[in-house]
Amino acid sequence: MPSYCNCRLKVEGSEKVLLKILKKFKTATYCFRSVVGADPRFDPSDWYDHNICCYGTQYDISAHQVNAWMKGKDVLRLSFQTTDTPPLNFIQKMCMKYGVKTTIQYWERNQGYAAEVCYDSDGIKESHVQYDYLEGAYRFNHDAFFEKEIGWILSDATKNWISRNEVVSEYGDFMTPIDQKQLIQMFDEHQLNLKREAPPFVGGYSTLKQHRINQSNKNLQKK
Numbered sequence: 001m002p003s004y005c006n007c008r009l010k011v012e013g014s015e016k017v018l019l020k021i022l023k024k025f026k027t028a029t030y031c032f033r034s035v036v037g038a039d040p041r042f043d044p045s046d047w048y049d050h051n052i053c054c055y056g057t058q059y060d061i062s063a064h065q066v067n068a069w070m071k072g073k074d075v076l077r078l079s080f081q082t083t084d085t086p087p088l089n090f091i092q093k094m095c096m097k098y099g100v101k102t103t104i105q106y107w108e109r110n111q112g113y114a115a116e117v118c119y120d121s122d123g124i125k126e127s128h129v130q131y132d133y134l135e136g137a138y139r140f141n142h143d144a145f146f147e148k149e150i151g152w153i154l155s156d157a158t159k160n161w162i163s164r165n166e167v168v169s170e171y172g173d174f175m176t177p178i179d180q181k182q183l184i185q186m187f188d189e190h191q192l193n194l195k196r197e198a199p200p201f202v203g204g205y206s207t208l209k210q211h212r213i214n215q216s217n218k219n220l221q222k223k
Contacts, residue, residue: 003110004081005057008140009091011076013100013121018076021098025068025078030060036093056089057082084108086115092123107136114140135174146182153183154190164188 011018021035028034032055042050051058059082066080086106095102099121107114114136118126131139134153138145153171156162162170164187172183 003084003108005084005086005106005108006137006141007078007080007082007086008105009078009080010103011078011094011100012074012102013076013098015073017098017100018070018074021094021100022068022070022076025063025066027063029062031062031066032060032087032090036090036097054089054093055087056091057085057087059083084111086117088117091117092119092125095119095121096123105136105140107131107133107140109133109137116140131174134171138174138179146179146186150183150186154187157187158190158194164191 011021024034025031032051036054039050039054042053048058051060061080061082066078068076068078071077085108086104088104091102091104094100101119101121103116103118105114105116112133114131114133115128116131116139117128120126134149137149141148153167157167157171164184167187168175168180168183172180175183
């Protein structure tokens with residue numbers, strides 16, 4: 001089953017060029033193909049290998065899958081999701097074709113990776129900084145981090161018997177002190193809710209477990 005790679009792209013260039021790119025992302029059925037074209041060396045039936053080679057990801061994206069807007073006159077911002085991998089080959093081609101500079105931030109949960117990559121106007125990679133998934137999600141989409149990731153963190157902490165004193169070192173050593181305090185507070189609230197929801201213990205057994213034992217004994221007596 002495919003997983004989705006979250007992408008945030010910053011494109012820098014002249015207003016005329018950026019508006020041309022923006023229009024394609026706003027209207028195209030196949031955005032990557034519309035912006036940089038296709039490689040004629042590939043047979044149309046070989047679309048999978050074509051997309052991996054030309055764009056760096058399995059599937060092209062359409063206009064309704066993209067949020068795109070101008071930030072001032074010389075910056076274009078885009079956010080979208082791709083399948084499994086970020087479209088780095090597409091971005092290099094776009095830089096070379098239009099003479100724009102780009103910075104892409106991407107993070108993918110299933111494989112646990114994240115990175116920020118910058119390309120110059122010749123499509124040459126200027127920097128590549130890697131993170132694990134949680135740190136990338138925190139850095140690149142801070143506003144949504146505690147909404148989208150905290151549930152997984154608290155569930156994973158409970159499953160792995162992570163203590164209150166360990167939760168920051170395990171999941172939040174990259175956070176600001178304020179956010180670390182918030183993480184601990186949410187962890188405490190989660191643990192309290194679990195205690196409220198758990199059946200009370202009686203004589204070393206939870207009432208639920210004791211009920212099952214009693215029911216089992218009754219069934220044996222009937223036999």
